[in-house]
Amino acid sequence: MTHHKETFANCVIEVKDGTHLSINGKVIDYEYDKESNKWSSRYLPYTQYDSILEMAQAIAQHTVEFSSIKD
Amino acid sequence: MAIRKDANTLNPNERAEFVDAILALKAAGIYDRFVLRHANAIMNAIHRSPAFLPWHRRFIYDLELELQRVSGNPDLGIPYWNWPSGEADAAMWRNDFLGGNGDASGVVRTGPFQAGQWTVVNASGLPSGPLMRTFGQNGFPTLPTQTEIDQVMAITPYDSPPWNMSSSPSFRNQLEGWAGPNLHNRGHVWVGGSMLPMTSPNDPVFFMHHCMVDKIWHDWQARFPNQDYLPVVGGPFGQNLTDPMDSTPSGQIGSRPIDVLDSAALGITYDDGTTIPQPTIPLLVVDANPEQFSIGAPGETDIFQFQVAAFGSHTAFTTGSSDTFMTLFGPNNPAAQVAFDDDGGENLNAQITRNLSAGTYYLRIRLFSSNSTGNYAVGIRSNNNIPTPIPELTVDGASINAAISTANESDLYRLNITDDAIYTFQTYGTTDTFMTLHGPNSQIPVIASNDDGGVTLNARIRQQLTAGEYFLRIRHFSPIGTGFYSIHATRE
Numbered sequence: 001m002t003h004h005k006e007t008f009a010n011c012v013i014e015v016k017d018g019t020h021l022s023i024n025g026k027v028i029d030y031e032y033d034k035e036s037n038k039w040s041s042r043y044l045p046y047t048q049y050d051s052i053l054e055m056a057q058a059i060a061q062h063t064v065e066f067s068s069i070k071d
Numbered sequence: 072m073a074i075r076k077d078a079n080t081l082n083p084n085e086r087a088e089f090v091d092a093i094l095a096l097k098a099a100g101i102y103d104r105f106v107l108r109h110a111n112a113i114m115n116a117i118h119r120s121p122a123f124l125p126w127h128r129r130f131i132y133d134l135e136l137e138l139q140r141v142s143g144n145p146d147l148g149i150p151y152w153n154w155p156s157g158e159a160d161a162a163m164w165r166n167d168f169l170g171g172n173g174d175a176s177g178v179v180r181t182g183p184f185q186a187g188q189w190t191v192v193n194a195s196g197l198p199s200g201p202l203m204r205t206f207g208q209n210g211f212p213t214l215p216t217q218t219e220i221d222q223v224m225a226i227t228p229y230d231s232p233p234w235n236m237s238s239s240p241s242f243r244n245q246l247e248g249w250a251g252p253n254l255h256n257r258g259h260v261w262v263g264g265s266m267l268p269m270t271s272p273n274d275p276v277f278f279m280h281h282c283m284v285d286k287i288w289h290d291w292q293a294r295f296p297n298q299d300y301l302p303v304v305g306g307p308f309g310q311n312l313t314d315p316m317d318s319t320p321s322g323q324i325g326s327r328p329i330d331v332l333d334s335a336a337l338g339i340t341y342d343d344g345t346t347i348p349q350p351t352i353p354l355l356v357v358d359a360n361p362e363q364f365s366i367g368a369p370g371e372t373d374i375f376q377f378q379v380a381a382f383g384s385h386t387a388f389t390t391g392s393s394d395t396f397m398t399l400f401g402p403n404n405p406a407a408q409v410a411f412d413d414d415g416g417e418n419l420n421a422q423i424t425r426n427l428s429a430g431t432y433y434l435r436i437r438l439f440s441s442n443s444t445g446n447y448a449v450g451i452r453s454n455n456n457i458p459t460p461i462p463e464l465t466v467d468g469a470s471i472n473a474a475i476s477t478a479n480e481s482d483l484y485r486l487n488i489t490d491d492a493i494y495t496f497q498t499y500g501t502t503d504t505f506m507t508l509h510g511p512n513s514q515i516p517v518i519a520s521n522d523d524g525g526v527t528l529n530a531r532i533r534q535q536l537t538a539g540e541y542f543l544r545i546r547h548f549s550p551i552g553t554g555f556y557s558i559h560a561t562r563e
Binding site for chain 1: 113114118119191192193194199200203209236237248255256259260263264265267268269270271273
């Protein structure tokens with residue numbers, strides 16, 4: 001996945017060079033655990049994900065910074 | 072005196088008092104300050120690290136003080152979410168308490184925190200929509216069971232290097248959920264929605280969830296009074312016993328782990344005050360046949376004790392097809408580490424041989440991988456009570472040439488010091504050696520240690536010593552390193 005761009009949960013997720021992640025243009029810092037081959041982010045502190053894209057989709061869906069659910 | 076009760080046992084008046092106090096703090100803007108304190112903390116400073124438990128103990132304690140203030144009830148305690156009896160149909164999720172699960176979109180539309188009455192905030196403090204819950208829909212359909220809690224309650228020590236989500240054995244890491252049956256993390260993920268991100272205190276159940284986490288730590292501390300907070304020193308800044316913790320303001324109590332270790336001193340009481348007795352430590356008999364045991368759950372650690380009657384060489388070993396890892400403690404102190412080993416025995420078995428003085432020793436056995444289970448047999452043999460000879464290093468005498476020939480090996484030398492003076496011990500060669508000086512008259516107390524004080528990567532210790540028997544231990548700086556060296560002792 002050298003360059004990937006998609007819209008998920010009304011958010012634009014972009015992964016450049018397989019490593020540089022942004023959601024709606026905002027750069028997302030994350031950690032990659034080489035030992036477990038898992039990704040995690042400070043946005044979702046209780047979970048790890050099997051791919052950078054799966055993690056990005058979870059951030060878009062579940063964090064109040066990006067979620068579009070209103071009353 | 073805060074009395075913390077099982078949330079599912081509160082009477083209607085107690086439920087109303089807690090809800091009213093939460094709503095009063097929300098209306099005053101105080102509740103959202105707690106959300107921001109958590110949301111803007113450095114994630115790895117308050118999660119995935121030793122300070123996880125003290126940080127959250129202090130955090131919920133501070134909210135509890137505010138709840139007591141606005142309610143006028145100094146005994147009001149945060150109720151704890153008793154996971155084994157806290158599934159979706161439990162009393163705590165009814166309309167007069169927390170409300171229930173979210174609708175098809177995850178929006179909470181029941182109870183006092185429903186859409187239109189309660190708005191969550193983002194990490195900047197801006198209103199960001201309704202409270203969301205998606206019970207059991209994010210990969211964890213069930214909550215932790217009592218059996219799983221009991222399993223974690225048996226884990227010691229409190230934490231271990233590398234002080235993160237890889238730590239094992241580690242009570243903290245298993246309670247947090249990165250190893251073992253996953254307790255804390257699973258609670259967040261089971262609720263889902265607003266409980267998933269760093270802004271998770273937006274859902275009041277956060278505080279009841281962490282009250283349960285804190286209760287388990289409280290119960291564990293009562294069960295293992297000799298198991299202290301770790302690390303005392305040597306961990307990342309903010310994680311050691313007396314380091315200030317991240318995002319913890321100065322308050323009625325301090326902001327260091329040491330300031331919150333004693334729940335009773337904070338005036339906290341749990342309704343279930345029974346202390347679970349410490350598990351009986353199986354006794355291994357020296358020179359008996361190896362006994363069969365098993366690591367039945369990932370991350371589990373077995374502890375044994377054995378008695379050494381008289382000074383001599385002893386070998387602790389495992390047999391079987393499991394990849395065991397062994398740590399030896401003692402004498403007469405389950406926290407004083409003597410040695411550890413991974414593959415020193417046959418195949419992937421652990422094995423430790425040491426000259427041991429008389430006393431009680433403790434052997435901790437786990438599997439090398441914290442994700443594995445398996446059987447093994449463990450035994451202790453005395454090596455005919457003939458101590459392994461310890462080479463004597465003569466002061467101002469000839470150097471001794473030696474080698475670290477296998478991973479994790481260390482060499483021990485005996486020194487007979489007859490005069491009070493300053494002595495220098497130094498290695499030579501191209502190997503990156505590490506030296507520790509022990510004594511007097513014991514191999515256990517560490518007087519000094521050094522890595523690169525000598526020429527290039529050699530170790531060197533210069534120390535004032537009184538008369539007595541001392542010991543020098545030399546190892547490679549890297550646990551997997553090997554190489555030749557020579558060692559020399561001089562007196563000034």
